[in-house]
Amino acid sequence: MVLTYLAVVLLILLVCYLLRTTRPHGGTRSVRIVPPIRVILETPETATYMLKDMTNVPATGAFFQLLIRVAYSRIGKALLVPLVVRNGGLDLLSYLYLPEQPTYYPDVPRPLQDNSEANRGVLLPLIESSRAPVDKAFRFNTIADYVQAFRSGACTPTDVAKRAAAFIRQSNSSTPPLRGIVDWDEGVVLAMAEASTERWKRGKPLSLLDGVPVAVKGGFRIDPYPTRGGAAFIPELSRDVAEGGSVKKLKKAGAVVIGVANMHEFGTGTLGSNPNRYHLHARNPYNPDHFAGGSSSGSAVCVAAGLCPVALGSDGGGSIRIPAGVCGVVGLKPTNRSLDSEGSLHLAFTLSAHGPLGASVLDCAVALDVLSEDSDCRKLSPLKGLGETRLTGLRVGVYWKFFEHANTEVVSACKSAVKQLESLGAEVKEVVIPELEETRVAHFVSISTEMGSALLADIDRHFHEMNLETLLLLAAGYRVSAIEYINAQKQRTRALEIARRLFEEVDVIVTPATAIPAPAITPAAVPKGISDATASGQLMRFAFLANFTGIPGLVLPVGYTKSGLPIGLQLMGRWHEEHVLLRAGWALENSRVFPLKRPQVSFNLLNSVFSYLS
Numbered sequence: 001m002v003l004t005y006l007a008v009v010l011l012i013l014l015v016c017y018l019l020r021t022t023r024p025h026g027g028t029r030s031v032r033i034v035p036p037i038r039v040i041l042e043t044p045e046t047a048t049y050m051l052k053d054m055t056n057v058p059a060t061g062a063f064f065q066l067l068i069r070v071a072y073s074r075i076g077k078a079l080l081v082p083l084v085v086r087n088g089g090l091d092l093l094s095y096l097y098l099p100e101q102p103t104y105y106p107d108v109p110r111p112l113q114d115n116s117e118a119n120r121g122v123l124l125p126l127i128e129s130s131r132a133p134v135d136k137a138f139r140f141n142t143i144a145d146y147v148q149a150f151r152s153g154a155c156t157p158t159d160v161a162k163r164a165a166a167f168i169r170q171s172n173s174s175t176p177p178l179r180g181i182v183d184w185d186e187g188v189v190l191a192m193a194e195a196s197t198e199r200w201k202r203g204k205p206l207s208l209l210d211g212v213p214v215a216v217k218g219g220f221r222i223d224p225y226p227t228r229g230g231a232a233f234i235p236e237l238s239r240d241v242a243e244g245g246s247v248k249k250l251k252k253a254g255a256v257v258i259g260v261a262n263m264h265e266f267g268t269g270t271l272g273s274n275p276n277r278y279h280l281h282a283r284n285p286y287n288p289d290h291f292a293g294g295s296s297s298g299s300a301v302c303v304a305a306g307l308c309p310v311a312l313g314s315d316g317g318g319s320i321r322i323p324a325g326v327c328g329v330v331g332l333k334p335t336n337r338s339l340d341s342e343g344s345l346h347l348a349f350t351l352s353a354h355g356p357l358g359a360s361v362l363d364c365a366v367a368l369d370v371l372s373e374d375s376d377c378r379k380l381s382p383l384k385g386l387g388e389t390r391l392t393g394l395r396v397g398v399y400w401k402f403f404e405h406a407n408t409e410v411v412s413a414c415k416s417a418v419k420q421l422e423s424l425g426a427e428v429k430e431v432v433i434p435e436l437e438e439t440r441v442a443h444f445v446s447i448s449t450e451m452g453s454a455l456l457a458d459i460d461r462h463f464h465e466m467n468l469e470t471l472l473l474l475a476a477g478y479r480v481s482a483i484e485y486i487n488a489q490k491q492r493t494r495a496l497e498i499a500r501r502l503f504e505e506v507d508v509i510v511t512p513a514t515a516i517p518a519p520a521i522t523p524a525a526v527p528k529g530i531s532d533a534t535a536s537g538q539l540m541r542f543a544f545l546a547n548f549t550g551i552p553g554l555v556l557p558v559g560y561t562k563s564g565l566p567i568g569l570q571l572m573g574r575w576h577e578e579h580v581l582l583r584a585g586w587a588l589e590n591s592r593v594f595p596l597k598r599p600q601v602s603f604n605l606l607n608s609v610f611s612y613l614s
Contacts, residue, residue, distance in 0.1 A: 033097045037494040040434055041501050047434035049401040052089050054537030059468075060524035064531060068468050071475045081479050088533065090476070092441045093487040102489030103496060105350050106336050106550025106575075119369050122383040126362055127208055138598040140329070140359035141606055142309050143366050146212045149606050150200045157200065157211030157256060160605045161193030164213050164258045164307060167603045171305065176288055178601055179280045180301035181215060183225045184259025192256045199254065208366050210254030213605065215261040215302040215311040219295075220247050220344045222260055229345045230265035230295070232276040233465050236457040237345055244343030246312055246354050246371050253370045261311055262298030265467045266455060267347055268474075270322050270539040271519060272297030275529040276467055281521055284327055285599035286565055290518040293323030293539060299357050300327040306603040309359040310367045316348030317447055318514075318543025321555040324357050325513025325568030326539070328557040328596070330585070331357045332364045335575045336550035339371055347454045348447045351547040361556060361585040362386075368578060385583035389591070392425035394584060397506030399433045405541065406515035413559030413567040414512045417588060421510070424587050429506055434498055435491070436545070442491035443544040445484050448477030469529050492548055499549045503574045508584055511542040513555040513568030546572050554581040558594045 040047065059067050070076040071084075085091050130144035149155050165186045171178035196211035205211070221227045227238040250257065262282040264272050272282050272294035282297035284290040285305040292301045296313030300323030303311050313320040315333040324331025332355045339354045346352075356367035365386060398418060404411050422428045452459075452474050459466065459474055502509060515538040522530070546553040551572050558569045569588075571581045588594075 031095050031097050034099070036099050037497045041498065044432045044434055044501075047432050050437040051402065051405060051440060051541070052437055054088055054533040056087075056531070056533040058530055058532040058534075060522070060530045061528055064468050064528055067531070068471050068475075071472065077475075077479065081475050085476055085479065089437070090441055090444055091484075092438065093445060093484045093491065094481065096438070096487055098487055098490040098494065100490045100493040102486055103493040104489050106492070106496060106548075119383045122386050123208065123362075123366055123369060126387050127366070130362065138596050140303070140309065140596070141306060141604060142359045143208055143212055143363050145606060146309065147208060150205070150211050155606060157193040157196035158190065160211065160213060161189050161256055161258070163605045165189060167307060167605070168259065171307075171601070171603075176283055177280060178285070178288065178301060178305060179262050179282045180298045180305060180307060181259040182218065182262045182279050182298065185224065188224060189256060189258055192251075196254050196256060206252070206254035207370060209250065209310070209370055212255055212310065213258045213308040214250055214255040215259060215299055215308050216247055216250070216257055217296050217299050217311070217313045218260045218263045219267060219314055219347070220312065222247055222257060225260050227345065228278065229347075230263040230267070230274055230279060231458075231462070231466070232278040233462050235266075235345070235455070236461065237454055241345065242343060245340030247343055249340075249371055249373055250312065255310075258302075258308060261296070261302055264294030264297060264319075265470045266345075266451065267295035267314070267316055267319055268451060268470045270294050270318060270536045271530070271532065272323060273469060273525060273529045274467065275525075275527060276465075281526065283521070283601075284518045284565075285601040286328060287518070287563070287600055290520050290565065291326070293326040293514070293518060295319040296323050296357065300324050300329055300331070303327070303329045303357050303359055304599055305601050306605065309363050311357045312354065313357050314344060314352055314354050315547065316352035317443065317547055318540050320355050320357060321543055321553055321568075321570060322514055322539050324555045325570070326518035326566060328560075328566030328568070328599070329357055329359060330361050330364050330557070331355070331555045332368060332578065332581070333546055333553045334368065334578055335552045336547070338576065340374075345454070348450050350450065351443070351447055353547075361554070361582055361589050364554070365582050365586075383579045383582065386579065386586055388583065389587055390425045391421060391584055391587050394421075394426040394508065394580070395506040396421055396426045396428045397431035397502060397509045398428060399431050399509075402433060402436065402542075403511055406512050406538075407517065409561045410512050410515060410517065410567050414510075414569050417558040417569045417594070418510055420588060420591055420593055421584065424591060426584070431502055431505060431509070433502065433509075433545070435494060438491050439495045439548055440544050442488035442495070443548045445480050445488040446492075446548070448473055449480045449485055452477035467529050469531050472531055495545070495549050499551055507573065507577075507580055509572045511570045511572070513542065513570045514539045515541040517561050517565035517567060542570055551575055552578045552581060554578075554585050556585050556589055557596065558588075560597055564597065
């Protein structure tokens with residue numbers, strides 16, 4: 001009898017709970033009314049630094065599999081996924097009233113003047129005058145080294161291609177395998193190299209990239225290879241993608257595409273973790289027991305290991321700059337939508353940009369010149385100042401609370417780089433960047449929903465073939481409401497205005513490339529991958545602002561941790577002012593105060609030397 005009464009009482013309580021009046025938006029918290037951004041920017045110095053750390057217990061193996069199974073169950077969708085999202089503060093936009101109108105693409109001014117001839121007039125003399133350091137200090141082989149070798153006859157593009165083929169086989173059969181390149185055809189590579197060799201013999205190379213080995217991220221269509229986007233299957237969204245844009249321009253310039261570079265599956269993470277049978281984890285050449293960063297992991301690995309001086313990547317949430325930073329190379333994310341996006345998988349269409357990773361700042365400048373043919377980026381201001389050793393007149397902004405939100409070794413190295421910019425003549429000013437937490441969440445909402453939309457058919461058809469980390473991000477994206485997405489785009493309007501005001505004060509904003517060096521690959525992460533929101537958030541901490549507002553960002557190496565892992569610095573600039581970043585990066589790089597160290601895994605295609613430093 002008592003149990004019956006108890007059951008009736010519980011049933012009544014449940015009915016009351018279900019019938020209770022809730023807030024119209026369905027949440028439990030009251031909506032916060034946010035003042036217009038122009039009001040906030042009247043006194044930016046009063047803004048509070050609120051950027052949160054993501055925290056979780058890393059998930060691997062059987063626990064990770066169970067987590068995903070529950071996340072896609074009815075109870076998981078109702079309880080677990082919202083709990084995870086709320087724990088990370090990712091539901092912030094559900095409780096904000098933003099008065100601005102939404103902006104769905106970064107609305108940035110378009111340049112009008114074509115300066116392609118002026119750019120070539122800057123680049124060619126720098127390539128001609130580039131020489132190896134007299135003290136025999138280590139440096140990567142650059143485009144200039146290949147040009148000089150081909151011109152002098154010291155070696156030919158065919159020689160280089162044969163060595164690249166041998167080194168790719170060697171790197172992928174080592175323990176652990178490097179996995180920078182995941183798909184390649186020696187016959188195709190040699191055919192491109194032999195055609196280039198004939199052009200050099202006639203003294204008629206097509207460009208500075210003619211015969212130079214280049215790797216291309218797996219998110220691009222590269223004939224004759226399948227476009228997998230990091231997956232073990234051929235995704236539905238790749239079936240109608242034809243080779244175009246950036247890849248065609250590289251081939252037209254005579255570059256020898258040595259193969260398809262590894263990547264984090266569908267660009268859904270920042271570690272570069274990809275355990276599926278076709279790819280395996282890309283390993284960091286500075287320590288193969290560490291991740292290479294993502295999602296353009298293989299592109300950074302190929303450059304850092306010496307397999308090529310230039311690689312093509314894409315960047316929707318730091319995917320060029322993060323792997324460049326943790327692998328000790330240079331990476332450039334150009335202004336959003338300034339380069340041709342045809343011929344690639346459209347996964348984060350309002351956030352992503354294509355761009356180069358290179359052995360040096362000059363290599364990225366040469367690659368940008370080739371990639372920007374017949375595009376808006378070709379119409380940026382000429383590369384004036386590239387090659388100057390002084391930075392007089394350059395205004396550098398640093399938001400120190402943001403800058404110092406990083407590993408102590410990272411902060412120390414990057415502060416030294418800021419001091420060096422100042423010693424080169426730049427004026428360093430403290431700035432404040434309001435609403436970083438709101439912008440971080442808005443970026444997450446945008447990228448998770450855009451990827452979820454792009455992969456809707458694939459998750460339906462290939463659910464059990466997808467990596468667990470991919471499924472976890474998509475689960476979070478599929479719970480985003482329409483109101484949250486609209487609010488995210490309203491936050492983009494605010495973030496764009498914040499950026500415009502900042503660039504009235506300064507020419508460049510400086511941050512570390514990542515808040516931590518490359519994370520270790522634990523044995524538990526090898527078979528099924530890993531979900532580590534803490535490490536992912538730290539890697540991505542300084543990246544989202546450039547993607548969400550569309551501004552360009554350049555990353556270059558400025559030091560190493562005590563254990564020998566690279567540390568990178570990021571420079572961000574005004575829309576279509578990549579030349580300002582390249583000028584500052586070149587001056588910093590050529591000040592020679594940040595000497596490069598040889599990676600543990602290092603190939604030299606110009607003299608057929610391989611070294612593995614244990």
